[in-house]
């Protein structure tokens with residue numbers, strides 16, 4: 065519940081202040097250059113902590129006829145107000161030790177003065193200032209809610225900087241950049257609010273009031289100010305402003321504004337006539353100004369520049385995310401829950417599942433069904449229903465999405481009047497340890513209910529793979545005799561344009577009914593090893609996916625012929641020169657882990673295919689080992705020529721093979737057990753593990769790895785899964 069409130073608040077706040085925020089960030093970007101520009105003047109030739117106040121006073125009094133005051137600004141420049149020997153009153157930047165002129169103050173550049181006005185008040189004086197203050201406050205709330213959402217998404221504060229799960233570009237970088245820039249944005253916004261509140265006198269006064277002690281009656285008026293002990297003790301880095309005595313009469317004194325207090329000093333004795341620390345509000349106000357403007361720090365103004373620019377990206381990416389969510393939002397049902405024959409219940413946290421719900425809803429309506437759609441939490445009795453479909457994602461650590469978290473409790477209490485045929489479709493990601501766990505829980509609980517009859521076993525869909533969904537629809541049609549068609553209703557953007565490929569090489573089919581197929585794209589296309597080739601046997605059929613290796617610009621596929629596999633049998637009939645049309649799908653979560661300190665590749669059967677290309681990307685020649693499990697030695701032979709080139713180039717260090725039907729008859733998980741210490745240590749030292757092959761193998765391999773990390777480095781595998789060190793692509 066709370067998470068949806070945060071998300072809703074985040075969205076509403078962003079929508080209501082979007083335009084003003086764009087204006088504030090664009091002007092903020094321009095203004096961030098001002099401190100950088102002033103810093104380039106370089107009027108600070110010596111570090112001020114090495115100069116005594118007495119030295120500067122002596123130099124100024126020697127160089128000029130009269131000194132009225134001087135201030136030390138945020139860039140450590142000394143700006144003195146003097147009367148020159150020629151009798152002119154001037155403001156000059158001076159050297160702290162010699163008081164020689166370094167430069168004169170320039171008026172603010174018109175671009176900066178214009179932008180400052182726009183940024184502070186939109187040229188609307190008090191009304192504008194009020195609006196700007198309000199928008200700063202909203203920005204603060206947006207950033208705080210954003211931060212909470214990221215913490216929740218990452219699975220807690222301690223996992224804040226763990227790998228961000230791959231998703232579409234805008235969502236992914238909303239999170240990635242949010243982790244870096246939300247804190248500076250909160251600072252910018254909070255200090256903006258503070259400065260606005262100060263302008264409207266909403267904060268306690270920052271003024272310092274002095275009570276002056278009576279000076280001594282008789283003093284030696286020949287003493288030079290530069291000889292006073294107090295001025296020798298103070299270094300120039302503590303000084304902000306010094307106002308010289310108005311006249312030589314002992315009643316007039318030096319006024320010193322230091323970093324943390326103000327002092328009045330007798331001009332002949334050096335006695336402190338008054339000393340007042342600054343109130344907290346004064347220091348807070350000065351800090352706010354520095355943090356908000358970046359004055360005096362090139363590094364901080366650079367951070368402000370990046371943070372202001374990131375706000376523009378957040379507005380853009382947030383808008384894209386919102387549009388996607390609205391587009392995918394599930395509309396109202398034409399029939400009520402009591403009138404409908406087909407009930408579609410969904411659980412979704414970030415809206416991705418909704419596109420599938422919508423497609424299934426349209427498909428069922430087209431097939432003439434009366435359909436009712438609702439979130440899982442509104443589960444109730446359905447008077448005329450015959451079929452129920454549950455489509456749900458998993459969130460957090462194997463938990464229910466927010467709009468489904470009451471379903472399991474309701475299932476216990478609600479009694480259905482009729483028997484219902486049910487199907488559960490789980491959406492999740494193999495990169496999470498508890499893959500589709502909530503859908504598994506739902507399916508298990510439904511199985512225990514008397515009034516429910518399973519139509520098809522639970523299907524798990526990895527990373528919203530529509531092929532798996534379409535495949536399930538086909539199985540559903542076969543099982544029920546229905547003729548559901550949903551493909552046309554699925555979000556189009558998921559389908560990449562089909563491309564033409566030419567067959568340039570094919571191996572003989574080996575004893576395991578496996579062969580390699582090499583395809584050359586007719587036109588130049590971008591792809592990487594680990595991406596997928598989606599081939600559709602016929603227009604109306606679900607595409608089949610093959611993991612690809614990129615080999616000298618061509619695609620290498622490893623295919624196993626299945627008895628009833630339309631696609632694999634068709635591919636086995638292809639000959640050199642034949643052409644096919646297929647799509648390439650990006651599969652970013654299974655690309656070569658460039659930052660890993662070592663890579664352990666684990667595959668069974670045709671799962672070896674992507675590694676034939678992935679290994680070639682090991683440009684730095686980090687330790688890379690391959691473990692492969694197959695039936696016989698002969699079945700390995702088709703891969704050997706490709707792997708031997710990698711062994712020669714040292715991009716692959718070792719190959720470990722397990723044959724289940726020959727020799728010692730070993731499965732890959734047994735082979736891994738023999739190397740478990742070494743694998744666990746590699747993980748501990750920042751290595752990555754890539755697993756490709758069957759889901760059954762995946763499950764067993766994860767069990768072996770978990771045991772290995774627990775035994776040898778005393779940590780569960782989950783820690784490394786969360787850090788993104790385990791990459792899986794299993795089907």
Ligand SMILES: Cc1cc2nc3c(=O)[nH]c(=O)nc-3n(C[C@H](O)[C@H](O)[C@H](O)COP(=O)(O)O)c2cc1C
Nearest residue numbers: 217412413414415416417457460462492493499500
């Ligand atoms: C913070 C977070 C936690 C997730 N936890 C799991 C998980 O435990 N198990 C799983 O299989 N998928 C997990 N996923 C993946 C989602 O279930 C998957 O991306 C799904 O398609 C999201 O669908 P939705 O947008 O409809 O919620 C998680 C995703 C995120 C962002």
